[in-house]
Amino acid sequence: MKIILASASGVRKSILDKNNIDSKVIISNVDEDQIKDSLLERKATPEIISKNLAELKSIKVSMNNPDQLVLGADSVISLDNELINKPKSREEALNILKKLNNKKHYLISSVCISKNGSMIWNYTDQSELKMKNLKEKELIDYLNKVKTETLLAYGVYQIEADGLKLFEYIKGDQSSIMGLPIKQIIEYIKKYKS
Numbered sequence: 001m002k003i004i005l006a007s008a009s010g011v012r013k014s015i016l017d018k019n020n021i022d023s024k025v026i027i028s029n030v031d032e033d034q035i036k037d038s039l040l041e042r043k044a045t046p047e048i049i050s051k052n053l054a055e056l057k058s059i060k061v062s063m064n065n066p067d068q069l070v071l072g073a074d075s076v077i078s079l080d081n082e083l084i085n086k087p088k089s090r091e092e093a094l095n096i097l098k099k100l101n102n103k104k105h106y107l108i109s110s111v112c113i114s115k116n117g118s119m120i121w122n123y124t125d126q127s128e129l130k131m132k133n134l135k136e137k138e139l140i141d142y143l144n145k146v147k148t149e150t151l152l153a154y155g156v157y158q159i160e161a162d163g164l165k166l167f168e169y170i171k172g173d174q175s176s177i178m179g180l181p182i183k184q185i186i187e188y189i190k191k192y193k194s
Contacts, residue, residue, distance in 0.1 A: 001189060003113075006061040006072040007179075011154070015180045016071075021189070026065065028057035028072065036085065046078035047108050047124060054110040055119055062114035069120075069192070072112045075179045077155065079105040086155045093143055094136075096156045097166075102133035109176045111185060121188050125181045127172020134166065142166060 003021060005013055006028040016023045032053060039049050051074075058072025077084035079100060087093035107129060112122040134142075143151070145162055157163030159170070159177050175182040 001193060002068070003189070004061060004065055004068050004070045006057040006070050009073070009154070009179055011178050012073055012180045015175050015178060015182050019182050019186060021186075023071070026061050026070075028060045030057050030060055032074075033085075036083065040083065045081060046076045046083045046106075047110075047126070049083060050074045050076045050108045050110040051112070051122065051124055054112040055114075055122060058112040058114040059117055059119060063117040066116055068115070069189075070114045071185070072114065073110065073180055075107060075109045075155075077105055077107055079103065086153070087151060090143060090148060090151065093151050093156050094139060097131075097134075097139045097143070098136070100131045100156070101139065102131060104128060104130045107172070107177055109179055109181055111181060113185075113188065121192075123181055123184045123188075125173060125176040125184070127170065127177050129170050129172075129177075130168045131166055132168045 001022065003023045005016060005023045005025050008027045013023060013025060035053060035056065036049055039052060053074035054072045058070050062070040084096055087096055107127045108124060110122065110124040112119055114120060142162060157166055170177065173181060
């Protein structure tokens with residue numbers, strides 16, 4: 001079964017590959033910042049923002065690819081119900097880590113499957129993470145190991161890499177934390193095929 005992944009994320013593509021889901025990447029080019037700003041003006045929660053972005057990416061690509069299943073995905077960080085955006089610079093990344101330091105926060109991952117320009121399925125998962133109480137030097141040392149383009153594309157921590165060391169605990173599904181709740185996607189695709 002072939003699916004189109006409406007995401008530039010190499011991690012999401014590799015999760016699909018590891019689970020034998022044949023996928024082709026077509027990037028949606030949705031202006032995420034503009035959509036987030038517009039939703040925040042309307043007092044949308046981080047969960048609503050994540051769901052909307054996954055759906056918009058999926059539908060946009062689906063409209064140009066008739067009769068194909070298109071998977072859109074989005075993950076956001078919620079700290080005390082405040083949306084924490086991806087950093088736009090290394091300095092901003094450090095400020096975000098300082099904000100999350102020694103605190104519990106949530107990583108919300110939403111996925112949406114569309115066909116012929118309409119959503120046919122969606123799912124949102126929430127994981128709880130608590131960062132260790134780290135000194136500023138430890139945060140800087142961590143950031144120095146991460147390439148700038150990775151930081152700006154994927155956010156302040158990569159659980160699949162050194163980011164794991166930042167946490168006191170992580171409660172949630174590993175693949176969901178990495179951006180794709182694969183168990184639920186597989187279940188849906190099986191139902192869809194039958």
